[in-house]
Amino acid sequence: MTEARAGMLLVATPALLDPNFADTVVLLLDVDDQGALGVVLNRPSGVRVGEVLEGWGDVVADPDVLFQGGPVSTQGALAVATLRAEDDVPVGFRAVEGRLGLVDLDTPIELLEGSLDGLRIFAGYAGWGADQLAGEIEEGSWYVVPALPPDVFRDDPTDLWRDVLRRQPGEMAWHSTRPFDPDLN
Template sequence: MRDDGAMSEARPGMLLVATPALVDPNFIDSVVLLLDADDDGALGVVLNRPSGVPVGEVLESWGDVVADPEVLFHGGPVGTDGALAVALLRDPDDVPVGFRAVDGAVDGRLGLVDLDTPVELIEGSLDGLRIFAGYAGWGAAQLDGEIEEGSWYVVPVEPSDPFRIDTADLWRDVLRRQPGELAWHSTRPFDPELN
């Protein structure tokens, strides 16, 4: 745990919340759900970058299954020609074909869905589904270095975070619910020069 209340260890199922020090345009004011993290690197998806592209235009059979808004989200700058589907199970004891839980996330209910799975095999078993074009990726020790230099806050995920209808205030809302001084950061203006 850092002085500001953020955790310092990035693990699957945690959120990375961009700090004001992060100036990479791909990640300014972003909230990233970590899907995998180990000694070889880390992978996640940006939760608050909706596109204007309806899922049904790209993955026709999935258009009616995704959470509102029914658009693709920009998951990150890597592999933008591919897609990842993040889902939340209704019942952790009823795991459909094609679902793989993210270790340590939301009691095993949060995970990935294989988009090659026939939609009818998962319909009715999910509380939420969102599809991301691309992902955020870090090489071995790269993410740890970015956390150490103060580019990311590492905080717990709540089940609704990846599936919010309006993601515009996700960054602020995630920080606001954190303990101690970390919550104070939620009140900073998006453009500090306007302060």
């Protein structure tokens, strides 16, 4: 089993029945002794970023909608971004792993121009208390797998869950072919 750490993906297993996380892919942004925090990558909303955060709609990757990052603090937003170059870090950017990081949404957009390769904004986040995530992984609710750069900014995240599983070795790849509703099988 791969260690859960910032920059890794959590992929919901068929055993995870919580409707907040069924068939989700979560990007971990922070993992420490106090707990873990991440955002769900494959839950776009119908709300355009520009309708909620003036000016940011022109900066985000397509689709230019808010994503449902998780059930915690849904009135707040997190901006996940990738730098064009690791040595060109703009004001308001905090690295998570390599070129991946968080952008402070209070930063003037002009200060970010030319520095980012991709940006996505998430309403809310997924959070776990100390040892909670480790327990859920141990009980078989999550697979922990490496993220690839395109995972975060896909134009259409509909098949992200299946695609991430499909590229894994062994039984995980097999799970990518299961129907979303096993009763229809």
